[in-house]
Amino acid sequence: MPNARKPVFGWMFFDWASQPYATILLTFVFGPYFTSVVMDDPVLAQQYWGWMLAVTGLVIAVLAPVLGSVADASHSRRGWILAFSLFYVVGAAALWFAAPASPYPVLVMFAFGVGLMGAEFATIFTNAILPELGTRQEIGRISGSGWAFGYVGGLLSLATVLLFFAEQESGRTLIGLEPLFGLDAQSREGTRAVGPLTAIWYLLFMIPFFLWVPMRRENPPANEGLAGLAKTIRSLPRHPSLLAYLGSSMFYRDALNGLYAFGGIYAVGVLKWSIVQVGVFGILGLVFGAVFAWLGGHADQRLGPKPVIIVSLLGLILACIAIVTTSREQVFLVGVASGSTLPDTVFLIFGCLIGAMGGALQAASRTMMCRQADEGRMTEAFGLYALSGKATAFLAPFLIAEATRWTGDQRLGVTPLIGLFAVGGILMLWVNSDGRLSTKQVQTW
Numbered sequence: 001m002p003n004a005r006k007p008v009f010g011w012m013f014f015d016w017a018s019q020p021y022a023t024i025l026l027t028f029v030f031g032p033y034f035t036s037v038v039m040d041d042p043v044l045a046q047q048y049w050g051w052m053l054a055v056t057g058l059v060i061a062v063l064a065p066v067l068g069s070v071a072d073a074s075h076s077r078r079g080w081i082l083a084f085s086l087f088y089v090v091g092a093a094a095l096w097f098a099a100p101a102s103p104y105p106v107l108v109m110f111a112f113g114v115g116l117m118g119a120e121f122a123t124i125f126t127n128a129i130l131p132e133l134g135t136r137q138e139i140g141r142i143s144g145s146g147w148a149f150g151y152v153g154g155l156l157s158l159a160t161v162l163l164f165f166a167e168q169e170s171g172r173t174l175i176g177l178e179p180l181f182g183l184d185a186q187s188r189e190g191t192r193a194v195g196p197l198t199a200i201w202y203l204l205f206m207i208p209f210f211l212w213v214p215m216r217r218e219n220p221p222a223n224e225g226l227a228g229l230a231k232t233i234r235s236l237p238r239h240p241s242l243l244a245y246l247g248s249s250m251f252y253r254d255a256l257n258g259l260y261a262f263g264g265i266y267a268v269g270v271l272k273w274s275i276v277q278v279g280v281f282g283i284l285g286l287v288f289g290a291v292f293a294w295l296g297g298h299a300d301q302r303l304g305p306k307p308v309i310i311v312s313l314l315g316l317i318l319a320c321i322a323i324v325t326t327s328r329e330q331v332f333l334v335g336v337a338s339g340s341t342l343p344d345t346v347f348l349i350f351g352c353l354i355g356a357m358g359g360a361l362q363a364a365s366r367t368m369m370c371r372q373a374d375e376g377r378m379t380e381a382f383g384l385y386a387l388s389g390k391a392t393a394f395l396a397p398f399l400i401a402e403a404t405r406w407t408g409d410q411r412l413g414v415t416p417l418i419g420l421f422a423v424g425g426i427l428m429l430w431v432n433s434d435g436r437l438s439t440k441q442v443q444t445w
Contacts, residue, residue: 008133008142010212014126015150017205020198021092021119022260023154024161025112028282029194030095032264032275037100037188038108042269043404046413048105049265050401053257056113057397060120068124068383077125077215084122088202091115095195100188127382129213131370137301140367144297147363151290155283157201162279165190165197174276191275242372244430246388249365252313252424253388255417256358258396259320262414263351269410270327271347281348285355296360304433305364305371312361313425319350319357320418327411371434396420 024030035045067080091114098108134142162174171185172178179190267273267281296308325333326346336342366385373381396417404413 006212007214010208010210011126011129011133011142012146012149013205013208013212014122015146016153017202017209018088018119018122019150019154020157020201021088021115023158023282023286024194024198025092025095026116027260028158028264028279029161029166029191029275030098030112031262032268032278033188033191034098034105034108034112035265036268036275037191038098038102039105040101042265043408043410046262046265046269046404046410047401048109050262050397050404052109052113053116053397054395054401056116059113060117064121064124065383067121068128068381077129078210081122081125081215084118084125085202085206087118088115088122089118089199091118092199092202093196096192098192098195124382124385126209127366127369127385129215130366131373136371139370140300140305140364141297143367144293144295144300144360144363147359148290148294148297151286151293151359153201153205155286155290157198158279158282158286161194161197162276162283165193166276166279167191168274168276174280239372240430241432244427245368245372246384248424248427248431249369249385250388250424251420251427252309252316252361253365254396255420255424256316256361258400258414258417258420259316259354260358262400263354266323266410266414267347271343272328273344281351284348284352287355288352289355289359291359292356293359293363297363299360300364300367305368306428306431306433308360308364309368310425310428312357312364313421313428315353315357316361317418317421317425319353320414320421322350323347324411324415324418368431368433372431 031049035042035049039045039048091111094111094114095108097104097111102108130139130143133139164173164177164180165183167173167179167185167188167190173190179185179193183189183193264275264278264282267278268275273281296312300308322332325331326343328343329338330336331342331346366382369381369385399416399420400413403416404410407413
């Protein structure tokens with residue numbers, strides 16, 4: 001490939017390498033496995049899982065802007081990305097020890113949280129590289145293509161797990177094989193292997209990223225660090241578009257993360273799906289996510305990120321309403337015959353809508369952050385972006401956990417997400433797609 005394109009393709013490999021943590025571990029395989037097997041009470045497990053994500057999100061919210069600001073004052077991003085990659089790999093690999101009915105579920109959740117923090121912190125630094133890969137008009141397409149590439153990586157890794165490792169109730173995989181490498185189906189070693197496999201996947205596919213993406217900054221801001229962060233935070237009221245966007249993304253990304261984190265758990269608990277069924281559902285969601293992330297990137301390049309974000313939020317609200325009004329016994333609050341497959345079909349359709357709108361939304365969101373940020377302090381900006389995404393990261397899991405506890409119903413437990421998406425959409429009305437970029441900056445990008 002031409003040398004000029006290597007940094008772009010290398011940067012995209014981070015999305016490819018890191019996507020399995022969200023796809024396999026958080027959403028479609030390990031999360032449902034934890035709530036249905038590691039703990040045998042799905043309602044209590046959903047509460048525990050929610051609290052773990054809330055605590056992890058709080059730690060990320062506190063540290064993200066500080067790390068971003070300090071990194072902007074240093075010469076190299078490479079060391080930071082390597083350090084947090086270690087968190088990712090160790091946390092994922094440790095999930096092998098999540099045995100059925102584990103006496104140590106807290107330790108399992110701790111390992112998961114360590115890996116998740118590694119993924120989130122590494123993302124701050126890799127996202128900050130995006131504006132250096134193309135012009136202001138091109139970064140929307142690059143972001144969308146990168147997110148689509150990541151979804152394809154998630155799709156292939158998930159398919160590998162379902163076909164060759166994750167066992168069904170019969171003790172065999174989706175295509176009737178025993179788990180590879182002699183893994184013991186009775187102790188669920190095939191499903192537990194998703195942790196080490198995710199770690200290996202990340203190690204392998206981060207190689208192009210480190211080989212092709214330049215990460216040394218020749219002239220970082222001098223003597224900035226934490227003082228620069230304090231100055232940036234104090235200046236936020238003078239930049240209403242940036243402030244509105246941080247507020248908007250704080251709510252809608254929290255809701256989207258909650259939807260991803262509890263979607264598989266919901267399908268297992270409410271619709272009584274097997275983990276393999278959830279995985280197949282995940283494959284469909286990833287296909288739609290990849291296609292619409294790519295389409296959304298091209299729409300972003302033509303129209304700007306704001307219309308893409310608003311349309312995506314409307315689609316996600318519609319999907320949430322459909323899902324919370326559907327259960328094993330009813331569809332859209334209308335009763336169905338016992339044994340009907342209509343609830344499964346409805347959940348699949350709107351799950352694909354979630355995948356499609358989520359892919360487009362996430363790609364357009366980081367493009368919007370690039371437009372709102374100061375060019376010289378991009379890592380700090382994405383630290384604030386992570387803060388906005390995690391400042392209320394406890395909120396969606398907390399609301400889901402509490403709604404589940406008060407109602408005793410997993411279906412009603414996810415209703416708060418509708419309100420979070422709506423608040424995010426309303427705040428987007430005050431966001432200017434051109435952000436803080438001056439005419440001079442636009443010409444030089």
